[in-house]
Amino acid sequence: MATIYSKTADGQNEIETRARRLTPRARSTLILVDGKRSAAELGKLVQQADETLQALLEAGLIEVVVTKSAPVKDTIPAPLAGGAPAAPAPASGMALVEFEATRRDAVRAINDLLGPEAETLALRMERATDADQLRIALERAVAYIANARGGGPAAQFAGKFLSNLQG
Known part of the structure; x- marks a missing residue:
């Protein structure tokens, strides 16, 4: 379990x-x-x-x-009665589920890349309530990754997560 x-x-x-x-x-x-x-x-x-x-x-x-024993993705609750989203819409054209998945995956990736050094960046990402706030946090993360790990990992991170927010 x-x-x-x-x-x-x-x-x-x-x-x-x-x-x-x-x-x-x-x-x-x-x-x-x-x-x-x-x-x-x-x-x-x-x-x-x-x-x-x-x-x-x-x-x-x-x-x-x-x-x-079931995967976590299977435990996400169904929408509330009335269909109201649990959080504000993240951005024009971006589904709430896609925004939350991008934010979650970016937090996990920054923690995996930088460990405890990623604390402040991860908190900023977790607090992002829309695509603009998340994009700003991701841009800061890319700069930090470039300084800590080099241009290659920074470019990979940017390609994976910032491209999701470009509309």
Whole structure:
């Protein structure tokens, strides 16, 4: 069974303020918790993942979102009665599902590329409520990736995610 965790409001606050002075391993794990990766996937990225996730859970910084053997994409709830979207429309011509998928995938990619260094960039992307805000965050990410990893990875990231927002 796959257990998926997401950050709580306290967890988001901890990333922004560092008020609890978490250990580097706990902080890195908290940053990597995105509501999409399973505990098994996190276990490949950090040492002692089970113990660290349990400690973050007990501290109220993360919560269990899904405990299933089904893929996460199959657990997305159906639209609310009345058909109202859960978030504002992202941009003209771009479907909400496509926007959310682009944002989610970009956050995962930046975390995979840069690890804990991507914290601020990932938070900006997660907070984006429309395509313009996401495009600005992605452009900053491309510049940061170019400085940290070089032009090749930056161009790949830009090609994959910025091209989705060009209309």
